[in-house]
Amino acid sequence: MPTVRTNDIATYYDRRGDGPAIVFVHGSIVDSGMWEAQVDALSEEFTTVVYDVRGHGRTGGSSRDKYDMALYAEDLHELLTLLDLDRPVICGHSMGGLVAQAYAVAYPDQLSGLILADTFTPPILTRGEWFLRRVAMNAFVPLVRVLGIERLERLNVWVSERVSRGASGEYSEVEKLREDGPTITTPEFTKVIRSMTRAHEHPLDLASIAVPTLVVYGENEMGFIKHHARELSETLPDCGMDEVPGGGHASNLDNPEYFSAAVRGFANRVFPEMGETTAERDGETTTK
Numbered sequence: 001m002p003t004v005r006t007n008d009i010a011t012y013y014d015r016r017g018d019g020p021a022i023v024f025v026h027g028s029i030v031d032s033g034m035w036e037a038q039v040d041a042l043s044e045e046f047t048t049v050v051y052d053v054r055g056h057g058r059t060g061g062s063s064r065d066k067y068d069m070a071l072y073a074e075d076l077h078e079l080l081t082l083l084d085l086d087r088p089v090i091c092g093h094s095m096g097g098l099v100a101q102a103y104a105v106a107y108p109d110q111l112s113g114l115i116l117a118d119t120f121t122p123p124i125l126t127r128g129e130w131f132l133r134r135v136a137m138n139a140f141v142p143l144v145r146v147l148g149i150e151r152l153e154r155l156n157v158w159v160s161e162r163v164s165r166g167a168s169g170e171y172s173e174v175e176k177l178r179e180d181g182p183t184i185t186t187p188e189f190t191k192v193i194r195s196m197t198r199a200h201e202h203p204l205d206l207a208s209i210a211v212p213t214l215v216v217y218g219e220n221e222m223g224f225i226k227h228h229a230r231e232l233s234e235t236l237p238d239c240g241m242d243e244v245p246g247g248g249h250a251s252n253l254d255n256p257e258y259f260s261a262a263v264r265g266f267a268n269r270v271f272p273e274m275g276e277t278t279a280e281r282d283g284e285t286t287t288k
Contacts, residue, residue, distance in 0.1 A: 017043030021088035025096030031057030037256035218247025
């Protein structure tokens, strides 16, 4: 099991392929296995790197009392430095999107592009989101001790479906990830959830993110995520949006072919040397 030492933990990672690098950062309470379809689709053209964020999967937890996005970004920086990756594209989903934003602000010269999938951004906090992050999500902490993580997440899926039908997407795919990977412990669950509920306490200067950015969200995603997508596209200097047909919150699992194609297209723009191979792969004779 490949690991590298990042700060005070041994971070699990998987590196495949060759060429310009795309690094994928998973969402909360899952692990790097959520990116398997993207790795399979893209590793013949790119170097793909996935890893388990602190507190999750085969990386596991640490003795720290609390986590925040700055710490996750430091871990990511250590990982990329040790793997000697030259200005990769960073693709983050949900909480991973928060990590990706924090990384882009802290290390602006260390990446070539940014993909933010089904995520929100700390500087924007509406009244409804204040309730969601500070009340509803914090309520997960005592509930997980009573219900357990799997039952709590099913409750969360039930609530999400009543807020926005289709937002939970193909939840069976998430359940498969649960079966294949290590279970997050209750103490680590608590630190991870609190790192998200307090993300707005560490606001980011979004205008400082100058690299090309793609914001991706599912067609059936919750309204506040779509609102954040629009705000990001209007705030970041070089930002596009892409809606994943039929996708919910985990749009890369709900429609992996479309999502992978969107990542490929963006990477081809960010890494111009890749564009010449795109048409050949699609069976065309011309180059782009």
